[in-house]
Amino acid sequence: MNIEEQLKKAFDPYFEAPIEIWKHFASLCELIYYKKNEIIKEAHRADRYGYFLLEGSVGQFVWKENNFICLDLFLENSFFADDISLMSGKPSAMQIVALEKSxxxxxxxxxxxxxxxxPMGAMLFMIGDQNAYAEKQKQQIEFMTKTAEERYRELMKSKPEILQRISQKHIASYLGITTQSLSRIRRKKD
Amino acid sequence: MNIEEQLKKAFDPYFEAPIEIWKHFASLCELIYYKKNEIIKEAHRADRYGYFLLEGSVGQFVWKENNFICLDLFLENSFFADDISLMSGKPSAMQIVALEKSxxxxxxxxxxxxxxxxPMGAMLFMIGDQNAYAEKQKQQIEFMTKTAEERYRELMKSKPEILQRISQKHIASYLGITTQSLSRIRRKKD
DNA sequence: CAAAAAAGTTACCATAGGGTAATAAAGCAT
DNA sequence: ATGCTTTATTACCCTATGGTAACTTTTTTG
Incomplete structure (x- = not known):
């Protein structure tokens, strides 16, 4: 599948834009390759880019005490960015890292x-932003209404490939717990 | 202050739109009054409205076990909505309640x-959506990197009027703890 | 204004999850 | 492959927060 088809397919669930838009979109992009664990956007820098993940996986992190904890995980065919820095033009605490070859x-x-x-471009970004907000709110609801164990089992059900591809270290911090606690949960039954 | 000035002033920190836009905005709105504890949007219904809070305070809630917990709090001069329902057109679990006469x-x-x-309207909503996302992400970072006690002290510093106006029951659930835990934290020093 | 309801406090014990540390296992590099 | 580094597991004890419940204070409402 070529790039504009991949873009279109990723966005179609939200809004079906004609393929020409995506050709135009792709023509304005650079294609970049990252190795596993390579930093895409460093903490406490500004970043004036938005990204679309063609292949691989990516995480958003912030520093907590002595490690980076994961705010969100992305698999291929997702849009991601350090939105706060992108919006404000200023540095932000967020670090973005490729978690696989990407x-x-x-x-x-x-x-x-x-x-x-x-007009179509404005529409796409508007829908993208709304969707990002909705996802973040859903994540908040998960966090506030479920235990870490419930969140783990939910993730196991909804995106099992994440558990295969991303290290438990990152999954644990994404779930809001330590790797020890995740191990304890996994031991129970799996 | 009249309504369009109030709208303009609330939005100006993000984007300065001319007053005519806000007149037009206001002309498309209905003005509604709510009593304390009145439900603005009921859980598990759909809602096809966006709101701007002129006076009072409002909370977004979801059900957890045996009570409603607070996802977000709004004081006067804020935009709010059940964005998930508004976007999808479908019912959502969120309940929105006036916490004071509003x-x-x-x-x-x-x-x-x-x-x-x-064009200007599209701009306003785009900026509004981006901002909502950024705020939600900041809230997530607070949640994942700080203890309940730190979040409480932070709130006390940044929005002390909330502690005067909103009941501890709601503040506790907004902070992700029980009212008992909040009481314990408050006892320490205040 | 008085009674009733709701909100807040305190104390008790229970529990999910954290921190340290030792060990095992897996992944990576020469 | 062989060692070196990173990741995952397990055990130990510790702390923040939860749940129940009794009591007090505040708020609401007839």
Whole structure:
């Protein structure tokens, strides 16, 4: 599958934009490859890019005491960014890291602005932003209404491939617990 | 202060739109009054409105075990909605409640769509959505990197009026703890 | 204003999850 | 492959927070 088809397919569940839009989108991007554990966006720097993950996996992290904890995980065909830095133009605490060998489309802020000036482009970003918010709110509800063990079992059911591909260290911090606690949960039954 | 000035002033920190836009915005809204504890949007219903809080305070809740826990709190001059239901058109678990006597501007989905068709309107909603996402992410970082006690002290510092105006029951659940735990924290020193 | 309801406090014990540390297992590099 | 580094497991004890329950204070409402 070529890149514009991949973009279209990833976005279609939310809004079906014609393939020409995605050709235009892709034409404004750079294609970048990252090795496992390579830093895509360093903590306490500014970043003026949005990204689309073609292959691999990526995590958003912030520092807590003595390690990075994971705010969100992305698998291929997802949009991701350090939205706070991208919006404000200022440095943010977030670090973004490739968790597997990954290929990524990178779109600069100025090209984002260009895209937003077309009606269809504006629509895409609006829907993307709304969706990001909705996902974050769902994540909050999971956090506030379920135990770590319930969140683990939920994740196991809904995205089992994450458990195969991402190290438990990251999954544990994503679930809001230590690797020891995750081990304890996994031991019970699996 | 009249309504359009109030709208403009609330939004200006993010993007300075001309007052005419806000007149147009206000003209598409209904003004509604709620009593303390009145339900603005009931859990497990759909809601096709966005809201702007002129006076009072409002909370977003979801059910957990035997009570409603608070996902977010709003004071006057904030936009709020059940975004998930508003986006999807479908029922959602969220309940929205006036926590004090409140006055609210209510904007229907169809009028939101109308506004979004103007370039300036599209801009406003885009910025609003981005901002909502950024706030939610900040809230997540607070949750994942700080203890309940730290979150309480932080809230005390950043929005002390909340502690005066909102019942501890709601503040406790907003902080992710029980009222007993909040009492214990408050006892320490205050 | 008085009675009733709701909210807040305190104490008790229970439990999920954290911190340290030792060990085992897996992944990576020469 | 062989060692070196990182990750995962397990055990130990510790702490923050939860649940129940009794009591007090505040708020609501007839």
């Amino acid at each position: 290929s990524v489309l990178r779109l600069s802020r100025s090209n984002i602005e260009k895209l937003k000036q077309t | 006055s609210v501007l209510r904007l229907s989905r169809s009028n939101i769509e109308k506004l979004k068709q103007t």
